[in-house]
Amino acid sequence: MRLDPRTWPIAAKVPLAVAVLMMLVGIVLSERVLARLNETQEMHVRDLAQSYLDILSTGITESVLREDTWEVFDAITRAQDLSKGLRATEAIVTNAKGHVIAASNPRQHPVGSLVEVPNGGSPGMQPFRFEAGADVANATRVLAYPGRVVGVIHAAFDTSHLAVERREVLTALIVTNGILTLILAAAGWLLVTRMMAPIRVLSRHLGAAMEGYATPVPEATIARSGDEFRHLFGSYNALVKSMHEREDLARKLFDEQRLGSLGRLASALAHEINNPLGGLFNAMATLKTHGQYAAVRNNALGLLERGLVGIRDVVRTTLAMHRQETSGRSISAKDIADLRLLIVAEARRKSVTVAIRNSVDQDIPLPSTQIRQALLNLLLNAVAAAPPGSEVKLEAARHGDVLVLVVTDRGDGIPATGIDVLTGEDSSPPLRTGGGLGLWTTRRIVDELHGRIEVSQPSQGGTVIRIAVPIEKPIEELPHVA
Missing domain, CATH: 3.30.565.10 (Histidine kinase-like ATPase, C-terminal domain)
Incomplete structure (x- = not known):
């Protein structure tokens, strides 16, 4: 098959167009499904993160004011126990200047170490960061008492299960779209092949007609075709019949031309034969009258022979010209x-x-x-x-x-x-x-x-x-x- 799509058969173009269309539709639908899934997952994680931060912030505000490390650490532990379904992987509580008061992992974030406070610790700032397909989501809660920043809670949550869910959904979409594309492309190919069968029949007959072997489409083939192709086949058969009649007429005209040529020559050939015949009759009369003389006899016989040879040549040539060999x-x-x-x-x-x-x-x-x-x-x-x-x-x-x-x-x-x-x-x-x-x-x-x-x-x-x-x-x- 050539690379130029214009030269491809329609039985290949239609299934390919169906496949391309299905791929485009699948891409658009998959993008919308994944976007909706991402919104749902983000909303779910955000709600759980806010619940976790609400639980934690309620019990540690006064402890943060006193910078009581053990009470804050104990509150972090209790909040993680109460929110196991959220999969909180990390929690850090800092004072207004960003120094760690307590953390769920003291070895990684020791007390007194510095942690960056987002937006300079603006009161009421509660950022949340979630990326589709990422394994971690982050949330921050600024603690104010009253009207001033006293601390910041930094929390990280495990979202790997959501990433796995997203990949599973994406795989299911790809497989489903691929199977549907193959099924519809195969169905398109079968449908177009069936629709093009009468066209192929007509094409074969037209090709044979171009080579001089025009034959009508069989009645059984016409009976199996639809109304549109039945009319087309009928018109083609009428054309073939007309061609055969024209060929028959041409053969008749050819034969008539041969007879016409013979007729045009008949009058002239009659003259060519009549002249020797006149000489033959004169020679015969001479023989009857003076046949006893050798010279006269020989001369008359020579005239008879030449005349007969001339007539024989004319007749032989005319017959050879107009008989069917x-x-x-x-x-x-x-x-x-x-x-x-x-x-x-x-x-x-x-x-x-x-x-x-x-x-x-x-x-x-x-x-x-x-x-x-x-x-x-x-x-x-x-x-x-x-x-x-x-x-x-x-x-x-x-x-x-x-x-x-x-x-x-x-x-x-x-x-x-x-x-x-x-x-x-x-x-x-x-x-x-x-x-x-x-x-x-x-x-x-x-x-x-x-x-x-x-x-x-x-x-x-x-x-x-x-x-x-x-x-x-x-x-x-x-x-x-x-």
């Missing part, structure tokens, strides 16, 4: 040369010259049918756009592991919409006659072969279309049957 036959130099025969009649009708420069001298492991279909579409468009007397060029070459095909014409230039279709900027298939079906079919073929198309328009006019198709791996060649 399942063998995956590799494209060869002859396949590219045959394009001249397919396009020459249309070019002659438009008074356009077709020049083919082919440097491919061996079979290339790429499907011949698709490449010839793409080139035929581009050549037909180039001939249709070229002005009379101009030239349409086709160049084919292999550059390393790439087959490069370039079609050039001298027309008015391909429109911007046609460029978008060829380069993939406009991926929607044409749905109307004359909407660039040939260009769209060409781009679809090149996409299936993982190739790319580049279109340029030279300053001198015309259009140059360059197709680059990667040669990925050899395709097993099967014997080609015409």
Whole structure:
């Protein structure tokens, strides 16, 4: 997991946010509980300390005036016996100048030793010092008789049990908050994971759709989801259905384009076949009339053979161009040369010259049918756009592991919409006659072969279309049957 929280999954963000929130709430609540505990403990110790000082001061005032050490010491002892629950650890009684009269521990504070009197022994001054978590609390009582300071009582009390109680409360708060934080974080994770399950399903299907394998969400999954996700899944399935219908329509358009190309060539090919047929009939008539002459017979037979070979080549090339091949036959130099025969009649009708420069001298492991279909579409468009007397060029070459095909014409230039279709900027298939079906079919073929198309328009006019198709791996060649 990366350190940037923005990249974390929501299944991690929500439990973490719950944990942080619980920690903040726990800290605030713990602080308030400890503050209240401290106030309670301080009030309790203060009350007990004041009771102890009241008991002690009541019985020693006159003894302090006389500085009677034994009576004061005896009073300190009795007060400690009466206040055992207070845990008084030390008591010191001094005169107005701070000299010790008596102490609970005479060895530590001998009679006559000096003890600091707080605030200079101001009458009525009764300071009390208590710190949360400390083991000792201190209290001071100033003795006045009447209206003047005659002595001071210093007392210390053991509060270690209160410190232990405070630590126990703090530990209990930490453990309780920690357990609650873990429980709520786990609950948040389970809840978010359950809520995000439909999103993960939709994400997987969308990822598959991006790779070209769009499948609808199963009905069982939709039934288990909530109303919101049920509507979302329904919309997604409708989109998938629309995509499948669009693909079916694209396949139909592709087939129609093949048939359309054949129809455009039919009239021109009829002329290419009718001319040899006329010569064949003349040769047959000559044979019937003058077949007894060897020279005439040989000449007529040669004419018949050349005519039949021409018709055979036209028919063979046309069938190879438009039949569905399942063998995956590799494209060869002859396949590219045959394009001249397919396009020459249309070019002659438009008074356009077709020049083919082919440097491919061996079979290339790429499907011949698709490449010839793409080139035929581009050549037909180039001939249709070229002005009379101009030239349409086709160049084919292999550059390393790439087959490069370039079609050039001298027309008015391909429109911007046609460029978008060829380069993939406009991926929607044409749905109307004359909407660039040939260009769209060409781009679809090149996409299936993982190739790319580049279109340029030279300053001198015309259009140059360059197709680059990667040669990925050899395709097993099967014997080609015409």
